Amino acid sequence: MRNTSRPCAKSRRQDHGEHAERGNLYAEVTDRIIAELEAGRVPWVQPWGRPTGEGAAAAPGLPRNALTHRNYSGVNVLILWGAVIAHGYPSQSWLTFRQALEAGGNVRKGERGTMVVFADRFTPEAERERARETGEDAKAVPFLKRFTVFNVAQCEGLRPNLAADPAPLPEREIVPIAEEVIAASGVDFRIGGSHAFYVPSADYVQVPPQPAFYDQINYYRTALHEMTHATGHPSRLDRDLINKFGSKDYAKEELVALSGQSAPPATLQ
Template identity: 70%
Template sequence: MPERKRETVYQEVTDRIIAELEAGRVPWVQPWGKAKAGVGLPRNAATERSYSGINILILWGAVIEKGYAAQHWLTFRQALALGGHVRKGERGTTVVYADRFIPKDERKRAAETGDEPQAVPFLKRFTVFNVAQCEDLPERVHGGAAPLPERETVPHAEALIAATGADFRIGGERAFYVPSADFIQVPPQPAFFEQINYYRTCFHELGHWTGHASRLARDLSGSFGCKAYAREELVAEMASAFVCASLAIAPTVRHADYIGSWLEVLREDNRAIFRAASHASKAADYLGGMSAPAPVPLASEPTQEGEQTLVPGVRPVSQRERIEARMAAPLTPRVPQKPLNVGLPAMILIPDDIRQRLLANGAAERETDHVPVVKLFDPTGAATWLITEMMPDGDSLFGLCDLGFGCPELGYVSLAELESVKGPLRLGIERDLHFAARFPLSVYAEAARIAGRITESERMLSQAAAALRIRNPELPPDGAGPTRR
């Protein structure tokens, strides 16, 4: 393929991915709940082989855009070979094939000089058609088996995680992989509002884990904020999506705050998404190749939540446990050697418009505000304020921090440092003497993400608290009494 034509292919696909990201849509996270096709990896209907790399994103996008009911594809000739044909007027979807070849002249040169021949990369286009665009095909090639319910995907997910042999350490409030020590840390299952998010998070971290020097040896040296870090996050996001899809688990975005960094990488290099998707496929295949058969359930009956069958080594996590684990947490997470004084007033760093509204609220002497100002995390990482508690030294603040750099998390910041940047960020600092939080900041933040509005998250948390007080009969009982503050 001529160089100019090959570059056009790279640019066309990259431009399409960039347009999706700019519109707030992530190509590897499709709305499978509303789609006609079930979640899964696209396959060739003739060979039953899964497509890989960038072709997964291309074909997923086509399935959603055109409303196809299956994830199976054929070339024009394959449809004929199976006794069917593509309907007249149907337009196919272009996929690409990357390979290397040695030109004749290069072979001749290498033979004359005794050097190793140099291969030349090439990219070839193919047109494929969804089986829904074909007629008279054998019934077997239409595929499209119904996806497994969540309670049946959990044993497969557990089996895959166990088969990797990865060093998982359960605890804390954050999930991360440490390349230098080669271990993964994830919060316990009750810390997740939805149990399936525990597995999505595990697969994201396992995506990083495959890049270790002893495995697929990717570049894991990038520090937060640099392009190498963004590229690796892109690989892990897609690897997690591919693994989830192979298990009939709908992928979700685990790190939307990196979208801005991904866009920067893709705009600078029109081959970056191809390389990232290729690395992600290799990572997913590496993990899939380690998978063991799913364990046989100890009981065929699901739990009362309908979430999970009883599996050896996996105790079902009840909805009550999930709520109580979140509600029973201390007001702020305890950090070693940094005692907290939760009786001190909160400090709120906010845009001027919200600050004025809070001042008006205080002047009117309204009741204590129990709802902290928690901004929903913008996909571009544009949140510019925090709420936190001040330490006895009068400068150290602890809380939910997001200064617009795409890294919201609980941690310590300096009031003096915030003062130095509040001008450029157009921020005002207000000491709220009328604030009395009822739940941990991390609970508010996660509830706000799920509910979509601060007022709705407060209602949801209040209902959860009421359920604990009155022992709501809709929640299944557990062996021990609840822990409440």
């Protein structure tokens, strides 16, 4: 016989509290991501790091737990990348307070951690019982838990070689045919800074140095994208390059620059 009894008031209050907590946590994570966007940081898209001289930059790669060596996933990647960029941490490795103690060290006094979340599903025993009685499938309940982690740079006394970061990128990863295209274009090509752009009024292209890119092939993708904009100069194909961001003409020019590329660069100017 099917159990048609309704859950007690205490159970309903508990479920309501869990839903509210989960909703608050979702909102908290969303607010963190929006704050990163409003600060101009888009670490999950931008393929290069900070140029030399503006502070230490973490090695490329996914954030990982320094003790278990497991990579973080999902929204935690965005949260931890944002923290690395915001604070200039030189490492992508993280620990909980307890794990820092297990690793022989501790979190330095006064350090503030970064919140990450653990998402999973579980099936309550009451739901299992209902499923057995009705013959229906048991419904799993999603849940989120928050944890606080600290970058290894916020810790002291940790044992040596704890989840070492990957080796630095090589100084240059040359693609000869791309270098030939750049040289043959005749465009004034400049390397430096932390932004990629073409300046129609002065007719030059500038891109960050290649070692600053997490994937060095993105250096060439970005360079050739900006140089495609340069083909619109009056001395070349004479396209309208002075147009408002978000306008149809701006979009049309971006489509021109994207044509022929296997992947678009992260920042289009």
